[in-house]
Amino acid sequence: MYKIKIIPEDFIVKELSKVSAKENGQYAYFILKKTNYSTVRALEVVSQKLNIPLKNIGFAGNKDKNAVTEQAISIFKGSKNSENLNLRNIELKYLGNGKEPISLGDLDGNVFTITIRNLNNDEVKKIKNLENKRINVPNLFGPQRFSNNNHLVGKAIIRKDFKKAVELILENSGNIEENIKVYLKNSKNDYAGALRLISLKTRKLFVHAYQSFLFNRVTDEYLRNNEINNKDDKIKNYDKMENIEIPIIGFNFDLNETKNKVLKNIIKKILEEEKLNPRDFIINQMPELTSEGTQRYLFFELKGLKILEINNDELNESMKKMKINFTLPKSCYATTLIEFIFL
DSSP states (O other), X not given: OOBOOSSGGGEEEEEEEOOOOBSOOSEEEXXXXXXXXXXXXXXXXXXXXXXXXXXXXXXXXXXXXXXXXXXXXXXXXXXXXXXXXXXXXXXXXXXXXXXXXXXXXXXXXXXXEEEEEEEOHXXXXXXXXXXXXXXXXXXXXXXXXXXXXXXXXXXXXHTTOHHHHHHHXXXXXXXXXXXXXXXXXHSTTOXXXXXXXXXXXXXXXXXHHHHHHHHHHHHHHHHHHTOXXXXXXXXXXXXXXXXXXXXXXXXXXXXXXXXXXXXXXXXXXXXXXXXXXXXXXXXXXXXGGOOOOEEEESEEEEOOOEEEEEXXXXXXXXXXXXXXXXXXXTTOOHHHHHHHHTX
């Protein structure tokens, strides 16, 4: 069975940023390089070190935690001196300034260099057969989107069960969890207030994780309903299928506008099972978490996969390791691609 992310250096991600740095502007742009940090957690550390609000830092997309990643960030009224943070596993490299903050989606994609370990000869051959080919890959959200229980916290928030959301958060341990416990001792039953101790970026991630969970359920079911036959492998099957858009359900989603009957029935079934109305994504108690929803393509296209190295795996006796390189569009997951290759 293949293994990835055994060590952070096995999973390297470099963002293809849209940032065009200049000499002037109230936003300072940096490359954030981090190891073993989620993007939001790394930015929380940076904001604490610089003594600035987290909301003053902008970024284009979340990057993997158990990895070495590079991405552009903006700091409102930041300075080149922020390079000198002296933080373990977090580095900033000054790029210049600009007039606009970096916002979610301000990237073209990501370049991945991944070492896959514990491979047998057949698995090595399977990857070799994909080199420089164009294939459709189901555009599922990867497991890092959900962490331990992010989607369950998001589901509780959507249901306005803030007590349940807090209980799920307190299953973890850390500074924020301790702050929540102290807050609830002094403000019993104010679970909405306890949630607001968490940064807005993280609270939005909870809601987005639940939306991603719903998307994955719909997509999995749709693909199962459209398998062509058992003679072809999944790669050939998916290359024959139309790349339709699947909804990321929010308050603006209207089931009656779904023209694809198979997709419509699947979504209806899942909404019923989840006891969910799209209007539930309007959160009057926390309007900042209200989510409109959008669309996401059923597939992303892999092209230009390159094999960089094939060697004996020093961490797994008698097995091989392979280092590969490829580029994916924004919001697409390399972990999803790797899992698809070995189905």
